[in-house]
Amino acid sequence: SDDWELKICCMGAGYVGGPTMAVIAKRCPKIRVCVVDISQKQIDAWKTDDLPIYEPGLLEVVQECRGRNLFFSTDIATEIEAADIIFISVNTPTKTQGIGAGRAANIKNCELCARTIADVATTGKIVVEKSTVPVRTAQAIARVLQSNEKGLKFQVLSNPEFLAEGTAIADLMNPDRVLIGGQQSEEGLAAAAKLVSVYAHWVPREQIITTNLWSSELSKLVANAFLAQRVSSINSISALCEATGADVLEISRAVGMDDRIGKRFLQPSIGFGGSCFQKDILNLVYLCETYGLNECAAYWNQVILMNDFQKKRFSEKIVASMFNTVTGKKIAMLGYAFKKDTGDVRETPSMFVLRDLVHEQANVHVYDPQVKREDMWIEMDYTCGMNKDNTPRLEESVVTAPDAYAACEKAHALLILTEWDEFKTYDYKKIYDSMMKPAFVFDGRNLLDHDALRAIGFEVHALGKPD
Ligand code: NAD
Ligand code: UGA
Helix, strand or coil: CCCCHHHEEECCHHHHHHHHHHHHHHCCCCEEEEEEECHHHHHHHCCCCCCCCCCCCHHHHHHECCCCCCCCCCCCCHHHHHHEEECCCCCCCCCCCCCCCCCCCCCCCHHHHHHHHHHCCCCCCEECCCCCCCHHHHHHHHHHCCCCCCCCCCCEECCCCCCCCCCCCHHHHHHCCEEEECCCCHHHCCCCCCHHHHHHHCCHHHHHEEEEEHHHHHHHHHHHHHHHHHHHHHHHHHHHHHHHHCCCCCHHHHCCCCCCCCCCCCCCCCCCCCCCCHHHHHHHHHHHHHCCCHHHHHHHHHHHHHHHHHHHHHHHHHHHHHHCCCCCEEEECCCCCCCCCCCCCCCCHHHHHHHHHCCCCCCCEEEECCHHHHHHHHHHHHHHCCCCCCCHHHHHHHCCCCHHHHHHHHCCEEEEECCHHHHHHHHHHHHHHHHHCCCCCCECCCCCCCCHHHHHHCEEECCCCCC
């Protein structure tokens, strides 16, 4: 039938495009939503019950909507042509070469989407920038769209996504806010109003905020920079706590009870990971530098330097505590994803610990409930430049264990690197009995009950706490 209230196409079927469109489809049964991608493998997986990404609650939403008003396709041209609104939700990774390498975000995928739209569309569309992009990318997209030779008119909106992985469905169902930026012209405001009407199906109107394009684009970078800054701030204090004998969790509690500071995002860790925090801060740093604001650039860059320090500090502590050598020792790593409830390993801090331990010639046995071994290698190569060709014995010295008990058997140390709930439920007496002695625990998330572990006999090293 073609009595759809509206037709939406989303370019990019990844961590953002997939869940976001699934929730729009669920909340707006009269809107037709189709997610397209250049990757056939990705689209094929969305059509099965073995989805390409793991997110609690996602499969249920997809199963409810798929075939009703939610579709997945690689026929990009047809879906663009049919749509009223097109979301661009493609990856925008940090540039690896050329101008701004290592800092600027590469928006080539966004530009390519705009070119495809300009090529195949036969009617004007609303194009929504959902990817996280440098300020003024909307202008580049608009120029590419306007240079079509058919006289078509396009409106570009900025609608950054604030979902966090592991809680994507809950975040999308109940967002703190939805942000829509548009041109402050009659056509721009009308386009923004149309997108507002989509979200208004389930988001209270006062939580949908509209603004101009540049403010919207920049707000996204700033939100991530502020969040990451809190993590770096508490991690810096964890180092000071270890030096002074204070307990960082007591500090988070005391400081967080000030309403102006707030309780959330004060959990010390072995460093923040994920595909976005570092990329978006680097993007902000690069923007500051571009405008000659070197003090602002240095200020934000320090958030990343602190994160690097925290990651390195953790590996060094492991080696130092284990009599300055882990060579030939079995080490169990519980958790590899960058946070719980996801299988995503992009920029995971666990990877840097793994890299350091491999350099020390340890035998590392990794257990993570969701991470795929293949993804570990892809990310290790992409981010650390480490692969089986340049690192002999890499794949042999890293074992992916079927469960935590197997990973820990005869291990000298067990590391907690991701805060998975199931790690709290294990029989640690049984694990202790199966390990080499002294049996070390390095809890990089302060997840376990350390007094109970010490009572069993473990030597426990926790983050930001006295040993
Ligand atoms: P992703 O890598 O998971 O997915 C991107 C998808 O886009 C891939 O499947 C890729 O094949 C596809 N793609 C690339 N070029 C294409 C093209 N020309 N046409 C069609 N498809 C194309 O990336 P992601 O994690 O979903 O992130 C997407 C954007 O959203 C990024 O800009 C990111 O910064 C931002 N973001 C991510 C998150 C998150 O939690 N992952 C949250 C908020 C914002
Ligand atoms: C983050 C933001 O929270 C989202 O709002 C944003 O949309 C997203 O980035 C994005 O733009 O991609 P995400 O990276 O999925 O989401 O996950 P977070 O919960 O923010 O965690 C990021 C990292 O910080 C994780 O490694 C986590 O373990 C770490 N973290 C978080 C801490 O170490 N301590 C904390 O208190 C909180």
